[in-house]
Amino acid sequence: MGFFDDKQDWLNEVFAQYPDRRAALMPMLRRVQQDEGWISPERQEEIARILGITATEVAGVMSFYSYYQALPTGKYHLQVCATLSCAIGGADELWDELVETLGILRGEVTPDGLFSIQKVECLGSCHTAPVIQVNDEPYVECVTKARLHALLQGLREGKKLEEIALPGKVGHEVHVRGEEVGA
Secondary structure, X not given: OOOOOOOHHHHHHHHHHOOOHHHHHHHHHHHHHHHHOOOOHHHHHHHXXXXXXXXXXXXXXXXXXXXXXXXXXXXXXEEEEOOHHHHHHOHHHHHHHHHHHHOOXXXXXXXXXXXXXXXXXXXXXXXXXXXXXEOOOOEEOOOOHHHXXXXXXXXXXXXXXXXXXXXXXXXXXXXEOOEEEOO
């Protein structure tokens, strides 16, 4: 059974917004990503078939946007901004700390299924570098090793980002769609 087989109403709504079906690619990718946590080759093929494009075109769009995952992710997918401002602010050291602490590399998931990690391009908060985004929701700014470890511990305990006490408040704490939370 395909992912979209029981989502015909949703597809009809999307296609109503995008008369050229090919333009519905990103909403379809987002839907699969939200529901399954990643977009498997089978889902890529299904989307391509529905839209009348090639799987290579689907993969091309996915490779351009860091949000779309072609590999399984953990419950908490941590994206570390690796662009200049974050690199100057210590993102490389944070990445190394994540790799050492979690014992995984990009594309791997911790044995408990909780964490996966990825370096990404700019998350748009250069003034509060370095920045980490958890899943596709809030991002954590001004990350230090202490804040990173507090973040990991809070996530292990099942806390929501805004419930995690991060040490050494610098700038904003956590943003949810542009609104400051917990500061």
